[in-house]
Amino acid sequence: MDKLLITGGSRLSGDITISGAKNAALPILCAGLLTADTVQLSNVPHLQDVSTMTKLLRQMGLRIEQDGERMSLNGAAIDKCEAPYELVKTMRAAILVLGPLVARFGEAKVSLPGGCAIGSRPVDQHIKGLQAMGAEITIEAGYIHAKAKRLKGTRIVTDMITVTGTENLLMAAALAEGETVLENAAREPEVTDLANLLVAMGANISGIGTDRLVVQGVDKLHGASHTVIADRIETGTFLCAVAAAGGDVTLKNTRSDFLDVALDKLREAGAILTSGADWIRVQMAARPKAVSFRTTEYPGFPTDMQAQFMAMNCIADGSSHVTETIFENRFMHVQELNRLGASIDIDGHTAIVRGVEKLVGAPVMATDLRASASLVIAALAAQGETLIDRIYHLDRGYDRMEAKLSAVGANIQRIK
Numbered sequence: 216m217d218k219l220l221i222t223g224g225s226r227l228s229g230d231i232t233i234s235g236a237k238n239a240a241l242p243i244l245c246a247g248l249l250t251a252d253t254v255q256l257s258n259v260p261h262l263q264d265v266s267t268m269t270k271l272l273r274q275m276g277l278r279i280e281q282d283g284e285r286m287s288l289n290g291a292a293i294d295k296c297e298a299p300y301e302l303v304k305t306m307r308a309a310i311l312v313l314g315p316l317v318a319r320f321g322e323a324k325v326s327l328p329g330g331c332a333i334g335s336r337p338v339d340q341h342i343k344g345l346q347a348m349g350a351e352i353t354i355e356a357g358y359i360h361a362k363a364k365r366l367k368g369t370r371i372v373t374d375m376i377t378v379t380g381t382e383n384l385l386m387a388a389a390l391a392e393g394e395t396v397l398e399n400a401a402r403e404p405e406v407t408d409l410a411n412l413l414v415a416m417g418a419n420i421s422g423i424g425t426d427r428l429v430v431q432g433v434d435k436l437h438g439a440s441h442t443v444i445a446d447r448i449e450t451g452t453f454l455c456a457v458a459a460a461g462g463d464v465t466l467k468n469t470r471s472d473f474l475d476v477a478l479d480k481l482r483e484a485g486a487i488l489t490s491g492a493d494w495i496r497v498q499m500a501a502r503p504k505a506v507s508f509r510t511t512e513y514p515g516f517p518t519d520m521q522a523q524f525m526a527m528n529c530i531a532d533g534s535s536h537v538t539e540t541i542f543e544n545r546f547m548h549v550q551e552l553n554r555l556g557a558s559i560d561i562d563g564h565t566a567i568v569r570g571v572e573k574l575v576g577a578p579v580m581a582t583d584l585r586a587s588a589s590l591v592i593a594a595l596a597a598q599g600e601t602l603i604d605r606i607y608h609l610d611r612g613y614d615r616m617e618a619k620l621s622a623v624g625a626n627i628q629r630i631k
């Protein structure tokens with residue numbers, strides 16, 4: 216099992232190119248199931264989750280050709296509407312095949328994802344929405360079986376804001392009969408990116424970027440070309456790394472407008488940020504100041520950035536309160552950060568972080584994707600060597616992270 220060995224203490228300086236967004240690429244790949252024509256994609260990130268998704272979609276008969284960051288999908292020969300447990304258990308986003316399969320082929324058999332390290336993460340809202348559109352759904356032996364001659368548009372109000380729930384229902388609604396209104400829809404930029412691709416494929420969607428999506432179903436979708444948006448969480452992760460370790464780094468091929476709240480928090484921490492249409496520069500010369508925040512849905516503070524900011528807070532001047540409101544168990548990194556000398560206590564959904572002057576390297580274990588990123592950031596800021604185990608979590612969602620960090624001066628190596 217691969218590990219990362221990091222010797223902390225180097226300032227980071229230079230340029231990093233940001234990859235396409237994992238959370239946009241995954242639903243967008245599933246949108247390839249909605250048409251018999253070819254969908255051409257660019258800026259697709261190199262990630263384990265993308266490999267898992269392409270493996271799953273190929274098993275269904277989707278033809279996928281890949282050339283670096285470009286991918287072409289063709290759904291003319293899909294012959295298997297099934298997502299097996301073996302793949303769904305390694306990547307929850309596999310649930311995103313459910314909506315497209317029922318909408319285009321009238322049936323789907325998809326393994327229930329089950330729980331995950333950060334929370335129980337049920338998919339009841341995906342099911343409730345499809346049922347409201349007329350799908351007959353049964354759950355048997357750990358699988359969701361869905362059937363519908365043709366889905367029918369209706370008004371759906373989800374109990375809570377759900378990102379992949381909105382995406383699944385949006386893809387289903389694109390091919391349903393009549394009008395679907397999705398109330399309480401997620402407004403994450405990745406949902407908008409998917410919606411923009413669907414429109415390019417011939418879908419009729421209004422309210423894109425708002426919490427009320429109105430879809431007039433069409434009989435068929437056609438091929439399109441699309442560039443996946445930049446990964447705002449990868450962007451934020453490198454910004455936190457510089458804020459914690461110090462330095463001057465320019466992130467290229469990214470945007471600042473979808474990270475407003477996180478950028479405000481970094482400024483509050485003392486980082487100097489400048490940006491243009493497709494770049495962000497971060498300069499950090501001093502010890503960061505502690506910043507408190509609570510995670511919420513977009514455009515609020517992203518839960519996917521909570522662990523990375525907490526790592527920065529560990530070595531900050533002052534104390535902070537970090538409140539997690541989206542997932543019930545997303546503090547797995549706390550005990551590992553404490554092993555590096557951090558001082559964090561948990562009180563319910565809030566972590567109280569008392570900044571310490573220094574962290575000291577130690578062997579630690581990654582427990583989930585963003586927890587892994589927080590350990591990398593803490594290790595970059597720590598004195599001495601940190602060995603991070605179980606980095607397969609990191610590989611799910613970061614495109615060659617150690618290569619990007621080495622290029623800006625970090626002392627980091629992958630140990631096979």
Ligand SMILES: CC(=O)N[C@H]1[C@@H](OP(=O)(O)OP(=O)(O)OC[C@H]2O[C@@H](n3ccc(=O)[nH]c3=O)[C@H](O)[C@@H]2O)O[C@H](CO)[C@@H](O)[C@@H]1O
Pocket residue numbers: 237238241307308334335336337338339340341375376377378379380405518519541542543
């Ligand atoms: C592939 C992808 O895009 N993953 C992102 C997506 O995950 P994902 O789409 O799984 O997260 P959701 O937005 O659905 O989850 C939000 C909350 O709603 C709950 N819930 C969700 C659906 C449902 O049917 N029932 C239910 O109770 C969840 O348990 C969670 O507490 O959004 C999360 C929240 O921004 C991010 O952390 C993930 O990185």
Ligand SMILES: C=C(OP(=O)(O)O)C(=O)O
Pocket residue numbers: 238307308519584585612
């Ligand atoms: C929780 C995340 O991803 P997923 O929904 O794929 O588990 C994440 O990207 O931080």
